[in-house]
Amino acid sequence: DAMVIQNPRYQVTQFGKPVTLSCSQTLNHNVMYWYQQKSSQAPKLLFHYYDKDFNNEADTPDNFQSRRPNTSFCFLDIRSPGLGDAAMYLCATSRVEGNTDTQYFGPGTRLTVL
Amino acid sequence: DAKTTQPPSMDCAEGRAANLPCNHSTISGNEYVYWYRQIHSQGPQYIIHGLKNNETNEMASLIITEDRKSSTLILPHATLRDTAVYYCIVRAMDSNYQLIWGAGTKLIIKP
Numbered sequence: 529d530a531m532v533i534q535n536p537r538y539q540v541t542q543f544g545k546p547v548t549l550s551c552s553q554t555l556n557h558n559v560m561y562w563y564q565q566k567s568s569q570a571p572k573l574l575f576h577y578y579d580k581d582f583n584n585e586a587d588t589p590d591n592f593q594s595r596r597p598n599t600s601f602c603f604l605d606i607r608s609p610g611l612g613d614a615a616m617y618l619c620a621t622s623r624v625e626g627n628t629d630t631q632y633f634g635p636g637t638r639l640t641v642l
Numbered sequence: 643d644a645k646t647t648q649p650p651s652m653d654c655a656e657g658r659a660a661n662l663p664c665n666h667s668t669i670s671g672n673e674y675v676y677w678y679r680q681i682h683s684q685g686p687q688y689i690i691h692g693l694k695n696n697e698t699n700e701m702a703s704l705i706i707t708e709d710r711k712s713s714t715l716i717l718p719h720a721t722l723r724d725t726a727v728y729y730c731i732v733r734a735m736d737s738n739y740q741l742i743w744g745a746g747t748k749l750i751i752k753p
Contacts, residue, residue: 570743618685633685
């Protein structure tokens with residue numbers, strides 16, 4: 529089945545130690561997104577790629593970076609994780625068709641910062 | 643800020659229809675109504691979306707009022723697995739792909 533895959537599902541890192549989360553998709557969608565979701569809160573968009581074009585949300589900290597080497601893969605790099613970065617990180621994809629699109633989410637990676 | 647208002651929580655008996663309301667009184671003519679749900683510790687799941695007409699798929703029905711200021715998501719025969727937070731989102735294609743999430747409705751299906 530076509531899907532959005534996130535690895536790992538659980539990631540533990542130390543304060544200040546760089547970490548990379550990965551996302552892959554078999555849907556051949558042209559847009560990929562990264563969201564941060566903290567406990568009992570709604571998801572918050574960090575950035576998205578429309579094909580190769582990177583779009584950063586204005587309030588996304590510089591500590592968060594992203595790479596999309598090809599259509600199928602997208603990475604979230606946290607350069608120096610702080611305790612406040614502990615959260616669920618969600619990857620989503622969509623295909624723009626006409627004047628609408630639908631985002632499909634992966635299962636998420638839960639990040640713990642020690 | 644979210645453009646939708648939903649009740650924070652609702653209960654529904656297993657096997658009955660769950661009707662989840664959403665107010666979006668400031669919706670624009672080019673904005674769609676989307677519904678997602680999020681089961682505990684999982685990624686959000688797309689349910690359905692619509693612009694003006696009522697929509698139905700294998701998961702749910704979406705009823706949009708004629709003035710488009712409110713809508714109702716209907717799960718026709720709720721099961722325990724439908725317990726989740728349900729998010730109603732309005733979105734236009736010129737919104738820089740942003741989904742503006744509200745607080746959602748915590749739906750609890752009771753046996």
